[in-house]
Amino acid sequence: MRIPMMSVACKQVQPLVSFQGGGFQAELNMEAFFRRKDKVVFVIGPTGTGKSRLAIDLATRFPSEIINSDKMQVYKGLEIATNKVTDEECRGVPHHLLGIAEPHSNFSAADFCLHASSAIKSILDRGKLPIIAGGSNSYIDALLNDHDHDHDHDQRSQFRRQYECCFLWVDVSLPVLNAFVSERVDRMVAAGLIDEVRRMFDPAADYSRGIRRAIGVPELDELFGAEARGASKKTRDRLLQLAIEKIKVNTCLLARRQLQKIHRLHPQWCWNVHRLDATEAFLKRHRHQDADEAWEKLVAEPANMIVGEFHYGEEIAAMVPSTTTAGACAGPVLSSPVSIAAVAGATR
Structure with a gap:
């Protein structure tokens, strides 16, 4: 059950550009070739795996702001149905693209690229680290590839030429999830x-x-x-x-589709993807054991080390104990296919 909304904890950041259902057109910026790239962290995974929790965990440890990349949470209303984070859960961390679009509008991938790009720039201008979190992989793919799915993915997009990206993939065994x-x-x-x-x-x-x-x-x-x-x-x-x-x-079917899409897109993001297996933390929660301790050990601490090294440089690794085997391009074999009947059975 959601905690009642608090009046002051979570700061919802207003979009820097007005939502008009427009598209996103990138322009080549030659400066990006000659300067140190700015950094962006992505927290990905199927619905229900704890992406928002991890993003907020990280934002309380690093000077960061969060950009929502969930297709439904971008709309105003239906806080329960879309499982939006509450003010209490935000822990004072500024959030962008959360509840900004009118419920009857059609917020497209191009709109996401426009708003997310503006939010990333504003966060970086404040000297903070942008963390993009959400389960809508099509939004993320559009952003990474400049909303152009016809070009050769071997040729880096304008976004990936401009930014250095780190992906944290929160994974949970499908039956447990x-x-x-x-x-x-x-x-x-x-x-x-x-x-x-x-x-x-x-x-x-x-x-x-x-x-x-x-x-x-x-x-x-x-x-x-x-x-x-x-x-x-x-x-x-x-x-x-x-x-x-x-x-x-x-x-359950949505979670399966999201996981399958991550596996399809994973080779394109292979330069810096870290899989964090949260299955044991979820099992402990189901058994009413100390799930928070397991989450901290298996997910939060490894993610903290990964982002620390990514954000500050490799020297941070000598200062933070290694608690994870998740490395660049770590990727599991796709979980066994689940039939609709099996999924229905798992929900009873």
Whole structure:
């Protein structure tokens, strides 16, 4: 269950450019060839793996600001359904691109490139490290490749010529992650997910645009339609349980698709990718053991060492104990394929 919103903890940074649904056009900057590259950290991974937590952990240890790269969290509203970080969870760390787009607009990958590029520049101008965190790999791929998927990926894009990038890949075994996201859906329901989505119900809604694409919105349409028609309590209860099961299954399928896309894109990012296996921390949480200690040992501390070396130079390695085997281009074999039936079973 989400912690109640606090009034002063999290600073949401306003976008430097107004959202008008425009595109992103990069211009070649020859200065980038002759100066030391600025650095950007990416925190990637499937939904539910703790990307936001790790990004905030890092931002409390390094002078950093966070740029959201989640397709649904970029929209205003549906804080529970989109699992936005609360003010309390932000721990005072400034966040960009979080809840900036109107719910009915269509915030494209080109829009993300435009806003993210402006945010990166503003963060660097303040002498801080940009940390881009979120599960929308298409946004990240568009940013890295200047929103041009037709060019030869062996030729570095303008973004990668300008910036040096470090990727932290938070990974969790799919069966373990499936169980966790199922439990998370139950917590979201207990926190008010149904009423939150009900408030924006529209029988004529277009579920292909804006925030209505978020998992949890289309799945509840049949329930709310039945309520509007005066269906019996028995029918409403049945439709509610079916909707919750659909939300769980679709969230698990999303996690699988995101992981598969990371494996497809991983070779393109191979110059500085570090995989952090958080499975044991999630297992301990499920067993009601000391999950925070496991998270710190397996994820936060190794990430701190990696980012420290990346940000400050190799000499930092002599000052920080090595607690990770995750190295550049470390990549596991893709988890075994999971059928829809298996995913549905894992969510029960």
